[in-house]
Amino acid sequence: MGPKFLRPLTAPDAEKGQAVQFGLDNPLTLDSGRTLAPWTLAYMTYGALNAARSNAVLVCHALTGDQFVASAHPVTGKPGWWETMVGPGKPIDTSRFFVICANVVGGCMGSSGPAEIDPATGEPYGLSFPLVTVRDMVRAQAMLRDALGIEKLLCVTGGSMGGMQVLQWAASYPDRVISAIPIACAARHSAQNIAFHEVGRQAIMADPDWHGGAYQLQGTQPSKGLAVARMAAHITYLSEAALQRKFGRNLQSRNGISFAFAPDFQVESYLHHQGMTFVDRFDANSYLYITRAMDYFDLAADYGGVLAEAFRGCKTRFCLISFTSDWLFPTVENKRVAHALNAAAATVSFVEIDTDRGHDAFLLDEPEMFATVRGFLNVVAATQGVA
Amino acid sequence: MGPKFLRPLTAPDAEKGQAVQFGLDNPLTLDSGRTLAPWTLAYMTYGALNAARSNAVLVCHALTGDQFVASAHPVTGKPGWWETMVGPGKPIDTSRFFVICANVVGGCMGSSGPAEIDPATGEPYGLSFPLVTVRDMVRAQAMLRDALGIEKLLCVTGGSMGGMQVLQWAASYPDRVISAIPIACAARHSAQNIAFHEVGRQAIMADPDWHGGAYQLQGTQPSKGLAVARMAAHITYLSEAALQRKFGRNLQSRNGISFAFAPDFQVESYLHHQGMTFVDRFDANSYLYITRAMDYFDLAADYGGVLAEAFRGCKTRFCLISFTSDWLFPTVENKRVAHALNAAAATVSFVEIDTDRGHDAFLLDEPEMFATVRGFLNVVAATQGVA
Numbered sequence: 117m118g119p120k121f122l123r124p125l126t127a128p129d130a131e132k133g134q135a136v137q138f139g140l141d142n143p144l145t146l147d148s149g150r151t152l153a154p155w156t157l158a159y160m161t162y163g164a165l166n167a168a169r170s171n172a173v174l175v176c177h178a179l180t181g182d183q184f185v186a187s188a189h190p191v192t193g194k195p196g197w198w199e200t201m202v203g204p205g206k207p208i209d210t211s212r213f214f215v216i217c218a219n220v221v222g223g224c225m226g227s228s229g230p231a232e233i234d235p236a237t238g239e240p241y242g243l244s245f246p247l248v249t250v251r252d253m254v255r256a257q258a259m260l261r262d263a264l265g266i267e268k269l270l271c272v273t274g275g276s277m278g279g280m281q282v283l284q285w286a287a288s289y290p291d292r293v294i295s296a297i298p299i300a301c302a303a304r305h306s307a308q309n310i311a312f313h314e315v316g317r318q319a320i321m322a323d324p325d326w327h328g329g330a331y332q333l334q335g336t337q338p339s340k341g342l343a344v345a346r347m348a349a350h351i352t353y354l355s356e357a358a359l360q361r362k363f364g365r366n367l368q369s370r371n372g373i374s375f376a377f378a379p380d381f382q383v384e385s386y387l388h389h390q391g392m393t394f395v396d397r398f399d400a401n402s403y404l405y406i407t408r409a410m411d412y413f414d415l416a417a418d419y420g421g422v423l424a425e426a427f428r429g430c431k432t433r434f435c436l437i438s439f440t441s442d443w444l445f446p447t448v449e450n451k452r453v454a455h456a457l458n459a460a461a462a463t464v465s466f467v468e469i470d471t472d473r474g475h476d477a478f479l480l481d482e483p484e485m486f487a488t489v490r491g492f493l494n495v496v497a498a499t500q501g502v503a
Numbered sequence: 504m505g506p507k508f509l510r511p512l513t514a515p516d517a518e519k520g521q522a523v524q525f526g527l528d529n530p531l532t533l534d535s536g537r538t539l540a541p542w543t544l545a546y547m548t549y550g551a552l553n554a555a556r557s558n559a560v561l562v563c564h565a566l567t568g569d570q571f572v573a574s575a576h577p578v579t580g581k582p583g584w585w586e587t588m589v590g591p592g593k594p595i596d597t598s599r600f601f602v603i604c605a606n607v608v609g610g611c612m613g614s615s616g617p618a619e620i621d622p623a624t625g626e627p628y629g630l631s632f633p634l635v636t637v638r639d640m641v642r643a644q645a646m647l648r649d650a651l652g653i654e655k656l657l658c659v660t661g662g663s664m665g666g667m668q669v670l671q672w673a674a675s676y677p678d679r680v681i682s683a684i685p686i687a688c689a690a691r692h693s694a695q696n697i698a699f700h701e702v703g704r705q706a707i708m709a710d711p712d713w714h715g716g717a718y719q720l721q722g723t724q725p726s727k728g729l730a731v732a733r734m735a736a737h738i739t740y741l742s743e744a745a746l747q748r749k750f751g752r753n754l755q756s757r758n759g760i761s762f763a764f765a766p767d768f769q770v771e772s773y774l775h776h777q778g779m780t781f782v783d784r785f786d787a788n789s790y791l792y793i794t795r796a797m798d799y800f801d802l803a804a805d806y807g808g809v810l811a812e813a814f815r816g817c818k819t820r821f822c823l824i825s826f827t828s829d830w831l832f833p834t835v836e837n838k839r840v841a842h843a844l845n846a847a848a849a850t851v852s853f854v855e856i857d858t859d860r861g862h863d864a865f866l867l868d869e870p871e872m873f874a875t876v877r878g879f880l881n882v883v884a885a886t887q888g889v890a
Contacts, residue, residue, distance in 0.1 A: 148762040247762040307746035307770045308738060314771045315735045317764065318778070319706055322727035340709035348702045348735050351695060356830075359694035365801060373799055375535040375634040377704065377791060381798065383694045384701045391705070404764060411768065412760055414752060443743075443830075 118142075119263045133160040133183050133190075135226055136263050144221065144228075144256055150246040154235060157260050158226025159183050159218035162202060163210035165266070171502045172266045173208055173493075174257065175217040176274030176281035179349075179406050180398055182225040185217045186210065191397045200481055207490040212503065213270065220281075221256040222248040222406055224399035231332065231399040243329035248405060250277070250413045254284045261292075270500060271493060273297035275478030276445065277406070280413050283453065286434070287415060287426040295433040295496040297489060300442050300478045302449035303423050303456070304414040309444060312352055313407040316345030320400050329401050342400045343391030350390045355441035355474035359383060416456075423452065424459035434464040435492040437478075437485055444475040465492070505529075506650045520547040520570050520577075522613055523650050531608065531615075531643055537633040541622055544647050545613025546570050546605035549589060550597035552653070558889045559653045560595055560880075561644065562604040563661030563668035566736075566793050567785055569612040572604045573597065578784045587868055594877040599890065600657065607668075608643040609635040609793055611786035618719065618786040629788060630716035637664070637800045641671045648679075657887060658880060660684035662865030663832065664793070667800050670840065673821070674802060674813040682820040682883040684876060687829050687865045689836035690810050690843070691801040696831060699739055700794040703732030707787050716788050729787045730778030737777045742828035742861035746770060803843075810839065811846035821851040822879040824865075824872055831862040852879070 120137045135158040138144065143153035160183040165172060175185050175198065186202040188195060202208045202215055219227040222245070230245040237244075261269065272285045272293050279301025286296045305313075320326055323341030327334045351359075363383035367373065379385045419425035434457055438450035447468050457464040469484045471477045478485065497503075507524045522545040525531065530540035547570040552559060562572050562585065573589040575582060589595045589602055606614040609632070617632040624631075648656065659672045659680050666688025673683045692700075707713055710728030714721045738746075750770035754760065766772045806812035821844055825837035834855050844851040856871045858864045865872065884890075 243764075304752065306743060307750045307752065307768070308741075308743040310752070310768050311734075311738045311746065311770050311774055314766070314768075314774055315731060315738070318727075318734060318775075319709075319731045321764070322706075322710065322731055324711055340705075344702060344706045344709055344731065347698075347705060351698045351702070354695075356693060356695040356833075359698065363694045365691065365694065365697070377630075377708070377795065379701070381694070381697050381701075383698050387698055387701055388705075408764065446743075 119259070121263075133158055133226065135159070136260060138259060142259065144252070144259065146246050146252045147249040148246050152221070152228055152246060155221070155228040155256075156226065156232070157218050157221065157228070157256055159216060159260060160185065160187065162186050162215040163213055165214040165264075166502070168501075169266050170268070170270060170500050171213050171497070172261075172264075172269050173213045173215050173271045173273065174261070174269050174285070175202065175208070175215060176257070176272065176278035176285075177217060177220065178274070178276035178278050179410065180394070180403075181278065182223065183217045183219045184225075185215065189397070192393070197479060201486065201489065207486045208273070208493065212497065213493070216260070216264070218257050218260055220253040220406065222253070222402060222409060224402040227256075229399070230329070230401035230405055240332040242332065242401060245401070245405065247408055249409050250280045250284050251288065253409065254281050254288055257281075258289060268292050268294055270502060271295045271297060271496060273299065273489070275299035276301055276475065277410050279445075280410065283415055283426075286430055286432045287418075290427075290430040290432060293432045294500060295435070295492070297435045297437065297492065298453065299437040299485070300439055300445050300450070300475055302445045303416060303426075303453050305411050306449070310411045312348060313411055315348050317404050317407060319344040319348070320404060326400065329404075331400070337395070338400045339395040342395045342398070342403060345403060346394040347387045347391045350387060352444045353474060353476040355443065355472055357441060357472040358474055361472065423456035427457055427460035427462050430460060430462050432462065433496060434462060435488065436464065436466040437488060438468050439473070439475070439477040440468060440470045441472045442475040442477065506646070508650075520545055520613065522546070523647060525646060529646065531639070531646065533633050533639045534636040535633050539608070539615055539633060542608070542615040542643075543613065543619070544605050544608065544615070544643055546603060546647060547572065547574065549573050549602040550600055552601040552651075553889070555888075556653050557655070557657060557887050558600050558884070559648075559651075559656050560600045560602050560658045560660065561648070561656050561672075562589065562595070562602060563644070563659065563665035563672075564604060564607065565661070565663035565665050566797065567781070567790075568665065569610065570604045570606045571612075572602065576784070579780070584866060588873065588876065594873045595660070595880065599884065600880070603647070603651070605644050605647055607640040607793065609640070609789060609796060611789040614643075616786070617716070617788035617792055627719040629719065632788070632792065634795055635792060636796050637667045637671050638675065640796065641668050641675055644668075645676060655679050655681055657889060658682045658684060658883060660686065660876070662686035663688055663862065664797050666832075667797065670802055670813075673817055673819045674805075677814075677817040677819060680819045681887060682822070682879070684822045684824065684879065685840065686824040686872070687826055687832050687837070687862055689832045690803060690813075690840050692798050693836070697798045699735060700798055702735050704791050704794060706731040706735070707791060713787065716791075718787070724782070725787045726782040729782045729785070729790060732790060733781040734774045734778045737774060739831045740861060740863045742830065742859055744828060744859040745861055748859065810843035814844055814847035814849050817847060817849050819849065820883060821849060822875065823851065823853045824875060825855050826860070826862070826864040827855060827857045828859045829862040829864065
């Protein structure tokens with residue numbers, strides 16, 4: 117018995133996307149040794165799969181992203197998180213390519229995750245949900261790809277944790293990924309990044325409304341802790357230069373500083389806004405799970421500590437993109453990947469884009485990134501006879 | 504009626520230090536427009552004031568520092584925070600110099616601050632304590648200097664917020680500061696630094712044990728929130744390179760990752776330790792007050808936005824020190840100060856020390872810093888006839 121599509125593939129629910137349910141006979145085997153069955157993967161598609169099934173582009177989302185790449189988010193109503201990149205006539209052109217994006221396993225937008233109901237108990241998983249890794253996320257997406265009947269992906273792309281998944285895709289399924297565009301990422305999470313994630317997790321777990329992860333049963337939500345986690349993380353997504361340019365020491369009020377603890381500076385109000393809007397759309401436990409997955413990511417570790425071995429014999433064409441002011445996944449980490457790919461004799465081009473916008477640049481209007489992705493995909497599509 | 508020395512100057516309590524109480528006739532006038540009276544400044548001295556009263560060196564402490572520069576901390580029992588720098592035969596040689604260090608106003612080691620008893624109510628101040636600025640801290644120390652009968656300070660030095668105070672000292676009292684060594688600081692707090700501070704404050708204020716700042720009355724302490732604040736801040740005190748060198752992705756256990764949320768990585772345990780030990784020695788409200796003072800610091804703002812004007816006509820000799828890997832107060836901020844001093848025709852030398860230890864380098868064993876301070880103080884002492 118194959119997986120069950122919860123919403124028909126041919127007539128997707130434009131708002132809520134699609135979902136495929138894998139039954140007891142299609143368990144997801146996790147790196148932890150545990151299995152998940154039944155389990156669900158929620159996803160969106162844009163454009164049409166061609167007759168040769170050769171025009172599929174998989175987009176992998178970042179920590180707080182979701183499957184709504186190029187259409188409105190059903191909770192916030194805001195545009196898709198990569199509408200500048202994906203759509204008709206956009207660099208990832210949905211009038212040519214069939215774009216797939218799945219909510220990662222462990223996420224909170226319909227895929228199996230800690231906020232979903234555990235079919236074994238009828239209650240939310242909470243912390244009983246098994247920990248997942250980036251490789252588990254990719255393994256889950258590979259099962260979706262099979263369910264969709266796609267042999268090879270024309271391209272896998274994504275930024276940040278999405279880029280980690282891209283690297284894992286090329287390592288795990290070298291014969292089924294024609295090309296890969298990992299953006300603003302690394303082959304391993306650094307000590308500093310683990311440290312920032314741990315601060316966020318501690319902020320969440322310190323919130324008494326977290327209730328050991330069982331807050332859904334208590335009818336609460338650790339909103340304050342999650343907001344603090346988001347605020348701390350958000351600083352790392354920007355650059356000092358961008359913060360200086362956007363906010364500097366500008367005050368909220370023309371009357372000067374208040375000599376109080378309410379936000380005096382615009383940068384404080386901006387951070388508060390980031391924290392408050394985040395808790396409306398994201399599950400605190402999912403934040404714990406996905407940050408942990410990123411921390412655990414160390415691609416070389418699975419290959420005797422030699423990153424090049426992860427790509428040995430890999431036929432995938434790579435296009436790496438990094439940003440000069442990204443201090444979360446600095447260019448040096450992206451270069452490590454490029455060096456490993458070179459050492460593995462893979463085909464790789466590497467573009468470092470000059471911008472002061474920090475890590476978040478991959479989500480923003482960056483013409484050089486758009487031109488790079490568009491040009492690279494044109495070449496790759498031509499080699500595969502994709503119109 | 505002059506200020507009252509709570510412990511005799513000639514026989515200091517080696518453990519708890521000394522304190523001077525300023526009465527109702529000696530109010531501390533604050534930048535907020537409020538006044539503090541009576542009020543107390545707790546301090547330590549090391550070495551002996553010479554007959555000419557010309558060998559006094561004032562050390563200003565950083566955000567979480569205190570007056571225990573060169574002697575054991577009375578709560579933790581740990582060595583003074585700058586024992587590598589201050590002591591007999593050390594770069595700031597207490598066999599030559601009379602070293603003074605006061606707990607800043609707003610602090611929690613005996614000086615008037617939110618954790619102290621408000622004499623007007625008999626209860627802890629909590630948030631009724633007035634907000635203070637770096638200039639207020641300096642103003643308070645100037646009153647201590649006067650109470651000690653010292654006309655001119657041979658040198659004022661300190662790192663981080665201590666360095667901010669040094670700059671303020673030179674600007675506020677140009678005729679009474681012979682020399683100044685601001686280390687790893689800036690003439691204004693950046694947007695990014697304000698943002699990190701606000702995350703810490705939000706973590707504290709989100710803790711239900713904070714009780715709107717009145718936790719002393721409730722018999723609680725917002726330990727979890729304060730620990731999160733400390734953990735986030737601590738990351739900014741180090742550098743990515745130092746974290747990589749010290750911890751990398753090293754695990755706590757030889758059995759590999761746990762697939763759970765307990766600390767798997769050594770860097771996580773290290774951060775937890777930093778958070779837990781901090782809450783034993785520091786008051787959460789003081790953390791709010793002092794971070795706010797740093798955020799408010801913008802020396803140029805008091806001089807029409809032109810930093811050089813803060814030092815116009817200043818006779819103080821400056822020695823600026825920064826560290827290559829300090830991303831909290833990067834060299835560029837220190838250079839801004841150097842440029843302003845040059846523009847004001849002040850005497851200034853500037854040393855950037857190559858280290859991967861980040862902002863915390865100023866507290867660590869940095870031979871080039873020691874040699875710089877020692878050499879500079881030798882020259883300054885010679886010009887003043889100090890043996």
